[in-house]
Amino acid sequence: MPELPEVQTIVNDLVDAGLVGRYIRAVAIRWPGVIQDMPAATFRRRVTGNRIQAIQRRAKFIVWRLEDASQVLLHLRMTGRLHFARPGSRYAKHEHIAFRLDDGRQLRFHDTRKFGRFYLPADPGAFLARLGPEPLAPAFSARRFAQRLQGRRRMLKPLLLDQQFIAGLGNIYVDEALWDAGLHPLRTADTLQFEDVRRLHRAIRKALRKGLRNMGTTLGTGETTFYSLARNQGRNRDELNVFRRTGSPCPRCRQTIERLVVGQRSTHICPTCQPPPEQT
DNA sequence: AAGAATGTTACATG
C-alpha cells in the first residue's frame, strides 16, 4: 500500500491526531515477528515509558523520535495500517502490536500479510543514512539526480524502485513518472540524455506531489487496501494515468496501455509515449 | 481457482 505520499499522509494524520507529546504507557506485542532485529521483550522494555517527541517520515519509514533520543521506525511494507482503539476492546484479526498512550487511547498496528516491521536501531542516523535522497527535498535538483545516475547502467524501473538509489518511490509512482517522462522502464540509465534526466526528475516530483495532494492512492475496497487513520482513503486512484489501467486508452495519445513484468513487478506503459529501447 | 498484490531482502550467477 504505502509509498512516499501514503506514508506522509499517515504521518500527517498521526500528528493531527495528537500523537506528538504522548507517553507510551504500555506495549502489547501479540506477534513477536513484528519486531525486527531485536527480541520483542527488549523492544517493549525500551519503548515503554518513553515519550514521542516528534513524528516524521524518511523514505517509506514512519519515524517516532523518542525522548531518550532513540527512534522507533515503522515500515508498513504492503498492507500495514495504524489505527486508534479503546484499550480493552477486542483485538481484530491481524492486529500484531498495540501501544497504550497516556491519554487513554491505544494505537494498534494491523497487517494482513505480516510483512510490516518495527525497528529500534542502535544508531538510527546510520540506519537511515543508507537510504537514497528524498525526491521532494529542495536539495534534490535535476543536477544532483544526474550525478547519481552517472555511471549507472541498470534499467530505469528497478533503479527507481531501489531505496538506496532514491527514497520513497514504489510501483505506482515509478510507472506514473516514467509515463509522464516518456521513458520506457527497460531503458537503462546510461542511455539518458540530460534532457531525459530533467524530464524524469520533474515527472517524479510531479507524481509524488499529486499523490500527496490527493492524500495517497487507495486501490480496491478490500481489507488490504490503503487507509490512513480513521479509514481515510486517498483520492489519487482516479487520477492515475497508466498504473493498473491495462487496456484503457493512454490519456495523452489514446493508444492502449500495456502491462509487462519488469524485475518481478507489474509495469504499465503506453507503447507509443514510451518507445522501447533498441535491442541488439 | 490460479495468479496477482502499493515491498524488501537474501542468495546465486554473471
Next chain:
DNA sequence: ACATGTAACATTCT
C-alpha cells in the same frame, strides 16, 4: 563493485 534473476516472507483479492 555492479547487474540481473529467483525465491521467500503470509494472506487476501480478483
